[in-house]
Amino acid sequence: MKKNIYITGGHLTPSLAVIDDLLKNHSKEVKLFFIGREFAQTSPPQPSHEAREMNERSIPFFPIQAAKFHRQHFWRNFIEILKLPNSCWQVYTVFKRARPDVILSFGGYVAFPVCIVGKLFKARIITHEQTKVAGLANQAIAYLADTIAVANEESLPFFPKEKTVVTGNPIRESLLREYKTPPSWFPKELMSKPFIYVTGGSQGSQVINQTIATLLPKLVRSFVVIHQCGASQGNVYLHELEQQRLLLPEELQHLYIVREWIEAKDVSFLIRNAKFVISRAGANTVQEITLAGTPAIFIPLSFAYNNEQQKNCDPLVQQGAAMCILQKDLVPDVLYEATQSVMRNYEKMKKNADHMKQEIPKSGTHNVIKLILSSM
Template sequence: MKKHKIIMTGGGSAGHVTPNLALMPKLTALGYEVEYIGTKNGIEKNIIQGENIKYHIISSGKLRRYFDIKNFSDPFKVLRGIIQSIGIMKREKPDIVFSKGGFVTVPVVIAAHLCKIPVIAHESDITPGLANRLAAPYCTKVCVTFPESIENIKGNKGVLTGTPIRKELLEGSRMNGLRLCKFSDLNKPVVFVIGGSLGSKVINDTIRKNIDSILSKYNVIHICGKGNLEDGLKDKKGYKQFEYVKDELPDLMNAADLVISRAGANVIFELLALRKPNILIPLSKKSSRGDQILNAASFENHGYSMVIEEESLNSELLIKKLNELSREQDKYIKAMNESPVKNGVNNIINIIDKYSKKA
């Protein structure tokens, strides 16, 4: 019996790749053969090849909102990527394509449309990113995470699904996480700090500037990003730093009592699923399109999160908010327990199966 085939795509950051990982086990269980399209040097290549998934490489220019001389040459890279993707579609004959966003997806989605292959996209943020805005006209449906997002998807293509959460993240062990960190005082609450897959200098610097004050009340797990370890703090009691974690992440997140994080959609919905009281420090508009600000505002309005704007972040405010969150954590846990938002895996799988050519 012929297996049904899905080609997945998404890249440029871990946030455009890891949600695909959450869908893969269920797709495989339903009889889909899973393949992936990405770039040669993108973060997606290492992540996906670590899962033993067949990986196809295409060319793709970066999509920028600012002037750069490469803006004149990159459209030709996108065109080349479309041609390469058409070749892959004709050779592999997928029943459907699933796109998670990032600049690599644009040529893949256009190629699938030209080959009359249905495309399901997923948008994590309240407003679509540039890649998804360009790709949306060629998509069959666009799955969204926030209820507020539906009105931003044109052509009656938007469908509210939530975001896919990896099963293993929900099965982490608090004790394993604590054991990994080797904290000596297990009576202290654990603060988990994460600034995105690449880390955040402003969060890293503020935490480390106030580390002694924070450690007087809390243990700290700090995911600081590649190349951002601080040698002078490696032997600090109650403080455990990591550049990046993968297999250990479920245990470390489950060990946390409180979280300080950026406001990327994937991580905040993971915090919601895990019911972790949190302080969100969204990327400022100076260094982003403002999506994290909107994400954080939505979570604050629903009572899931505290928010500190990056421009307002300072030592005094961070310590004040952290202590306040610790005192009021039950209020935030109650709000998260009452949230109607659930793990989006089954909702997205149902959309994929409905529109697949096999159906």
């Protein structure tokens, strides 16, 4: 009889790595469900990508409205906490239809009510922490979890020693392959030109988008610019950046390609073949760039908990494989000078990036799968 495995959390990339492995190698043993966010962020509203990814894999997806902890506007937490009973009720109605055997959480506020109700249903709970600095949600979920998996040894002090194991970070199979076929939307006539890949993550980054828009006339003189801008309500990001593209001289407009979302296999190709990457410094993004051995310019999220994004990219910066620009220092001239610095020091940065690539553990997906199977 198949066991019901519920996957939840705010980090989609490692979730997909585990899901795809389970579907490929253990489909006769498990039935998968996903409980996630309807919106990646609420102000402005941005639809999450979880529903689409689960639909493509024919996995039942259940959106819930979960309470979110605000560190900057603490007073808003008094309003948010009122959402928790409703969130728990939504999860309860899902579990009544298909009782959970194992819950795999990837942290984030959406996972907290799932784990609370999962405990009432006596499900085995595994939570995974990707960052070096444990998130607030995972620190709370740790009290409910039977097993805590961490990607980095630096995370161990945040959790109870007796139930915490180091697994590494689950990695999508597509990122371990060297895709040599460019995306179908990448013009063939541009393949011989050097390109840079810009991403603010699945949600996008307004400040990165605005800075790139200002720099476009300079950047396209040297590179093809591939920009994943993130989804936004009414496609605002995409529309604004397309307008900036049309302001370029006509002969240069084709050198800027902007898209809201890019599929995993295409991201793998872009990261591996880009001259360099301009990106946020989330744990999964840093891991993907490290795996590719590609130099990068990181712009850590300024309000990430305990400077976790800066700490994520510090090893690459310290080893000379990447540069870091704090968001408070991010202005067009600073970013442009960083791009020129990368090119002046490219051979050295590329060599350092290739060295770091060899050091990253690649068994995270296998290790997490073992935890799931042993909990069934």
